[in-house]
Amino acid sequence: MSNIVADHLVLLDHLRTILVAVGEADQVPEESHALFLERFDELRAQLPVDPIESQYLGQDILCQIISRYPQIAHLIPRDLLWYFGGDCLHYLADEEIDLYQALEERRYEAEQNDEPFDWNQEKQLLAMPDQDIKH
Template sequence: MTTPLSYHAYHLALLQSLYDTLRAQSALLEQVPEESNELFMERFNELLEQLEQGDHDSLYLGQDILCQIISRYPQIAHLIPRDLLWYFGGDCLHFMPDEEIAQYQLLDEHRADAEARGEAFDWQQARQLIQSN
């Protein structure tokens, strides 16, 4: 049995995957000037580095980057994992319907309860259970 990733590590892995996907989709990003794409990807990489170092103050940068993906590259906005919109919160929540927000609020309550009991919480498994109901 594998140990579930921490809440932070799980979302960091999703963010890294999104970064890799965007890099691989460079042909789709051509509608924005190349130098603008380079600067955007540099900022995205900085976000990854900050989060890897445990800098949770970078959550605002994450909100900005996800919102920019949606506005700059709408053709690939569907590639953003919904979990990342919830994780970064703020303006990202505007892209989530109320029902979905309610599901994530319930997940956060379950996570807080598990942490209060000193138990490990598998975010991904819990999300799948709630979404299947």
């Protein structure tokens, strides 16, 4: 399993704990919530097995979270929205999309040069205001 998939599984696990908490707080109809969590768990199981095929399910589930549970939409890790892409990209600001595109370019360059690449570290560096970066 790639580091990319492993990182996103951690984010999905985090998001699932938030979804469970929403259900326990009785903020949603219990029956449909349980069915939704089953679909979420399907995504969680499918991602490491077939990352490409799981993209559509991931897009569908994340967009459903935003529409079904608007009270937690802001808690969805932005990396998941980028990773699954498609309709999820509508929920990212233009600045965030620019940041993720720059990250993808840096990752590609690192891979081409057989250099290590730390997504989270690079993301922090890119998110810093330019004047704070000292060389």
